[in-house]
Amino acid sequence: MFESQPGNDPVSRRLTRRAFLFTSIAAAAGVGLLTIRRPHRAFAEDATSHPGEPVVIVLFSDDGKRLRKITMPKLARSADEWQKQLSPSAYNIARLADTEVAYSGSLWNQHKRGLYRCICCDTALFSSDTKFESGTGWPSFWAPIARENVVEQRDTSLGMVRTAVSCKLCDAHLGHLFNDGPHPTGLRYCMNSASLRFVPHSA
Numbered sequence: 001m002f003e004s005q006p007g008n009d010p011v012s013r014r015l016t017r018r019a020f021l022f023t024s025i026a027a028a029a030g031v032g033l034l035t036i037r038r039p040h041r042a043f044a045e046d047a048t049s050h051p052g053e054p055v056v057i058v059l060f061s062d063d064g065k066r067l068r069k070i071t072m073p074k075l076a077r078s079a080d081e082w083q084k085q086l087s088p089s090a091y092n093i094a095r096l097a098d099t100e101v102a103y104s105g106s107l108w109n110q111h112k113r114g115l116y117r118c119i120c121c122d123t124a125l126f127s128s129d130t131k132f133e134s135g136t137g138w139p140s141f142w143a144p145i146a147r148e149n150v151v152e153q154r155d156t157s158l159g160m161v162r163t164a165v166s167c168k169l170c171d172a173h174l175g176h177l178f179n180d181g182p183h184p185t186g187l188r189y190c191m192n193s194a195s196l197r198f199v200p201h202s203a
């Protein structure tokens with residue numbers, strides 16, 4: 001009687017083992033997909049650790065003129081408030097540190113003169129003066145418009161050691177920083193279009 005039970009003969013045992021292996025691989029792959037889908041959630045939450053603390057940023061006019069340094073309380077909003085303000089993709093990228101698919105954003109091929117502001121808080125982040133064609137499918141710059149306006153932070157997600165770049169005022173995730181950029185800095189700020197709002201110069 002026991003021998004007639006399914007799963008107790010050698011073939012069934014092999015099938016059961018294969019099913020177990022397949023399930024294990026699928027589960028591992030599922031975990032991997034989830035990890036890729038939400039790679040930096042913990043990092044993003046860590047970055048918003050001090051809402052309300054004073055931060056110094058540099059103000060710029062829409063035509064790219066440096067105005068003055070100001071001290072402001074670090075901007076903090078709830079997840080619900082950010083979701084109401086942002087598109088779903090901007091929320092996933094700027095607030096949850098997701099990464100847009102290469103060549104899918106609106107700004108990688110933008111070559112007009114202008115200013116790139118934070119999609120969340122309008123802080124000036126980059127200028128067309130430092131934008132270059134990196135061939136990566138993401139908008140790339142060799143410097144921020146002001147070092148005071150961005151935060152660079154070690155990011156060990158996805159099994160890699162990278163430098164994540166975020167907005168100083170609101171902690172929006174912007175992208176990552178690499179050391180293979182052009183002259184004069186040798187840096188490549190590899191940004192997500194969804195984290196930026198382009199303001200073309202009027203003249």
Ligand SMILES: [Zn+2]
Binds near residue numbers: 121123
């Ligand atoms: Zn911001």
